Amino acid sequence: MLHLKKYFTEGLIQIAILLSLCGVIVDVGLGPYLPLSWEDMILGPTSALTQTQFHNLRNIEDGHRLHPKSVDLDTFFTARRLLGWVHSADRLQVPRAELETWLVQREPDPLPLGHPDQLSPLGRGLTGEERDHDGSAVEPRTGAGAGQEEELSDAGATRAELEPQTGRDPELWPTLPSDDPSDLEIHWQDVFSIMQPEDKDFDMWTSPDHTPCSRARWTPVDVGSEALLHHCTDLETEAPLQHGALNGLLGSGRQSEPEHVLLPLTPSAQLDDQSAAFHDSSVFTCHSPPHHMDLLAEETGHADDSDAFNMNLLVPDLADNMEDCPSHLDANAHSWDSTPSSSANSQEGNVTQDCLGSPSRTTADDKEADIEGEDDLQSPLSGLLDDIAMLDDVRLLDLALDDAFSPENCLDCDMVQTEPKTDKHCVSGDAGREDQSQAGVQREGEDEAETDSGLSLDFSHSPASPCDSEASSYSSSSSSLSPVESLSSKDSDDDAEEAFADSDMEVAVSIKQEEEEEEEEALGAVGGWKTDTVKKVKYEDHTFFEGFRIDHDHTYNQPWSQASPPPLGKMQSQHIRPNPSSYRRLTKASAWGRDERRAQTLKIPFSSELIVNLPVEEFNDLLTNRQLSEEQVALIKDIRRRGKNKIAAQNCRKRKLDVLLGLEDEVSALTRRRSWLLREKREALKKLQEVKRQLGALYQEVSSRLRDEHLLHFGPGGGGVSVATNRRQAPLYRRRKTGKKQEKE
DNA sequence: AGTACATGTCATTGC
DNA sequence: CTGCAATGACATGTA
Known part of the structure; x- marks a missing residue:
């Protein structure tokens, strides 16, 4: 009886999920019914458990510039890379649906996304071949998809360039995604291309304190079913993976990545029941170790007790986060699978969760960037009527560059961005x-x-x-x-x-x-x-x-x-x-x-x-x-x-070279920023001239009108006052009136 | 022969 | 105090 009840409950949960993904508002209060493991899965891993290899942040792709202190992760990286290659054979990257859903329901406040190029060290890890296979896996739009992704990933910068009035450097501070729903796809692309786990909003993915993750994944209520339905439709039409995911959810029988998406959402108690339907899925054939499946089937009875559910439904960048967990290679392997296989091993799953936390690099740099962005958001046109003030602003901007414009803040600075992926190359190639x-x-x-x-x-x-x-x-x-x-x-x-x-x-x-x-x-x-x-x-x-x-x-x-x-x-x-x-x-x-x-x-x-x-x-x-x-x-x-x-x-020489190259990148970024500022300055001066011209014209017009009025009153030859102000008019009129009185007298 | 570069070594400093 | 990493300076070899 107890089992029946649980089966029934979990079946309801599944139905609710299906309905939610289909756009139907389902608010059934799943919380009490969700197993602990599910709750963890929904809420994301504890970011506090996330480890970040800060000393890997500046590693560089070619490996030559690998930071010497990354040594202890090398074997892990190598193993992980190899594992990723193996998995890339039939890459089944899950998180797309969840990500998009999340984006559909994301909070109205704009994503504090950085520049698309400013990948986090971890996010940057998904570059090169790994990015390729990740892209091929996650982005069902293969072929053109990659290019499209790239193209869209640059959308932020493009958009920023179209908005010079924002005061943000389109090169250095690309505009944030707006709240316009029409930008949603671009946002998604931005998010996806960036995969910037250090973004504050991305912390919500992993922080148990932030509900959007769970809300996005389970209850599309907040945003409204229309938007979700619309987006689901878009996803169906645009993203084969989503389509497959939905179909898979609806039991269409499509055996493809979508099941991979869904499996983790499937209550473990039903997995064995559904394993027949999924058993030819690559999830099981390739990703999930068979014994894990067996264990899983055996453990369905106490699935609720297990908090080992692998949480890596999230995004591929989680796998990059895994880099922060060198000691958890096994967990990493399973987490990549996004299968519930690791549920068989709660410890392993926990370890995985440890690794799934968002990188802790969210704060200082981002805050600085924000602060700087705010400073630079001050439009140089604000002091348009005052040349000196405006130019001072520009100068202050330049000065601010010297102090505050650090490579970390510089979104164009490839130095910071490209390094993370270097580890992989370095590690992978061992050279x-x-x-x-x-x-x-x-x-x-x-x-x-x-x-x-x-x-x-x-x-x-x-x-x-x-x-x-x-x-x-x-x-x-x-x-x-x-x-x-x-x-x-x-x-x-x-x-x-x-x-x-x-x-x-x-x-x-x-x-x-x-x-x-x-x-x-x-x-x-x-x-x-x-x-x-x-x-x-x-x-x-x-x-x-x-x-x-x-x-x-x-x-x-x-x-x-x-x-x-x-x-x-x-x-x-x-x-x-x-x-x-x-x-x-x-x-x-x-x-x-x-x-x-x-x-x-x-x-x-x-x-x-x-x-x-x-x-x-x-x-x-x-x-x-x-x-x-x-x-x-x-x-x-x-x-x-x-x-x-x-x-x-x-090591010292390599570091020195690293610093040198970083400085070069910084110089190039500053050069770009300087050119942008000069361009802004020119435009501002142009506008200032225009305003001056208009002001002069207005002045002339007012003067001419006053002169006409004056002539009207005094005749063509009257008065030597060419410009009559109100102050001057009053005595004039007074004089005129008194003169008339005198004439009458 | 002079130069640039890479590398090893020593001395020093700071943790 | 010791060990060690980091680094500047110097020496040396090679292209």
């Missing part, structure tokens, strides 16, 4: 601008086993190298790996052995390398840390590796261990060519060779990568547990210091 070439270099070097590259190439994978996410993750992971974890991974050991086997292959010395070695020998660098030598050293210390096994690719000093000279100069950013000159780069090699030689001489049993990358505790343990001489300890510390500083220097 950035220069590191792509580096990776190529290294692979070439590895393949040819003749590279004379050294640490530079190593640092393309070096742990802390800012661009090298995987290497970075390697650093963190390797350093943080507990011995237990390390020992527990046989695969890792196998990998390590494979790596060493590969190294053996790489050790196959080419003739050139032999020449190189001969040169080194000539310099006294005999032997060095050849790969085989290093391997021997590494495996000799088996206990050490048992305790501190590094679960990574060991590429940090791979060339180093190949006894090849360190990388030199531009060799890092250029493919290695069998240039004979490259074999003469021994000076720097000697620098490293010095340490290597000394290390070999002192019989230091650790690889440099370990020396450099071990956490300080383990490093100290290493130094204390091993019977090392002072000389050995000093050398090890030197190696560690130099290695770390080398990485730090690389």
Whole structure:
């Protein structure tokens, strides 16, 4: 009986949802009947739980400019990217219906949307290929859809340009969407193209304190059924996804993305009942792990108790928000599915919800932008009748630029916008601008086993190298790996052995390398840390590796261990060519060779990568547990210091370059703003001249009329008063009257 | 030979 | 106090 009641209730809920989406006003007070999980789903995740990787905000696409502190997210990013690619095969992005519905019912106050270009760091993540596949997934209007989306995403700027009177810089402060319902579609496009979760209104998506999210999704009552119906019609005609969604809701049998939309809305208790209808849906076939479905079916009985419903009905940007949750990869994976699969695992779902929170970057920058916008909203024409005042305004604007116009506020500033997506590229490609070439270099070097590259190439994978996410993750992971974890991974050991086997292959010395070695020998660098030598050293210390096994690719000093000279100069950013000159780069090699030689001489049993990358505790343990001489300890510390500083220097240089590029963007934005202000100034001056001209004409007209009146009274030759003011007229009239009186007398 | 660029290293500073 | 990241300055190698 209890089950029947619940089934009945949830069926009613479904009907209510269907009716709501069809435009019928349904206000049945679903709140008390909604399971907790649904309530969470409706209200959105707790934004307070959202984590934002602030240090990723300025990462840049090519990865070269990746912020060094993004290292700990790299593996997550990589995994997530790969996961996204897998999912992109039959991308079923849900949120469109909800988003549009939400927009239909959004509050009358305008969306404080930023510039379409001002994607949030997270939103920006959906650029490039990811944006593509997201667009293809979410935007059913494929093909032209993408372009259209882009086009519409620029609508804000276009609109802004058409409204110069607003005082906002069309380039820097695009106008906000108006409340005109006719703009709704554009708004939607803006919203969708921007996907700016940091927008205040977007917080409503995830903030439980804001009801619009739930209202939008469930009860279109507030705005009225007409609008919703109209919009639903539009959606049906314009958006196949919506159409499909509605059809799917109405049980039309269309098996496409829409079911994906609906599934989360379906009470879990009915999922197994409906699974027959949906079972060929890609949601289940591709996105939802079968076992999750099973679990889900099993757990339908206590679905109400589960607050694990995946909330990722929202928008794809949530997935970007997921970037803020590096530790929740699994949850992320499920959340992308937008399936209730994660309901089987409440913890997982909760974790997902954690990640679904809106980024916390809403505030300072936005407020500043708002403030600045308000300042600039002061029309330069306000002081039109006063040239000086107007020009002062313009000058003040210019001055304000210097102070308040920060790149964050600058909506045109690509610096801020483009960085987020860089992480992905950086992460995904494991190589950035220069590191792509580096990776190529290294692979070439590895393949040819003749590279004379050294640490530079190593640092393309070096742990802390800012661009090298995987290497970075390697650093963190390797350093943080507990011995237990390390020992527990046989695969890792196998990998390590494979790596060493590969190294053996790489050790196959080419003739050139032999020449190189001969040169080194000539310099006294005999032997060095050849790969085989290093391997021997590494495996000799088996206990050490048992305790501190590094679960990574060991590429940090791979060339180093190949006894090849360190990388030199531009060799890092250029493919290695069998240039004979490259074999003469021994000076720097000697620098490293010095340490290597000394290390070999002192019989230091650790690889440099370990020396450099071990956490300080383990490093100290290493130094204390091993019977090392002072000389050995000093050398090890030197190696560690130099290695770390080398990485730090690389990071520092990348940051510097990053700042430089950001400043360039800022300069370009300021230049655009300046041109706009000058244009405004010219227009204002024109209008001022026009007003002056009109005023002069009016003055002339008034004067002429007064003169005519005066002539009328005094005749053509009377009076020398050409301009008669009221003040002057009074005595005139008085005089005239007195004169007449005198005449009568 | 001079120059620009990349990279490593050292010294210093601040957290 | 120690460790470390960040960074300026310098040295060096390469194109």
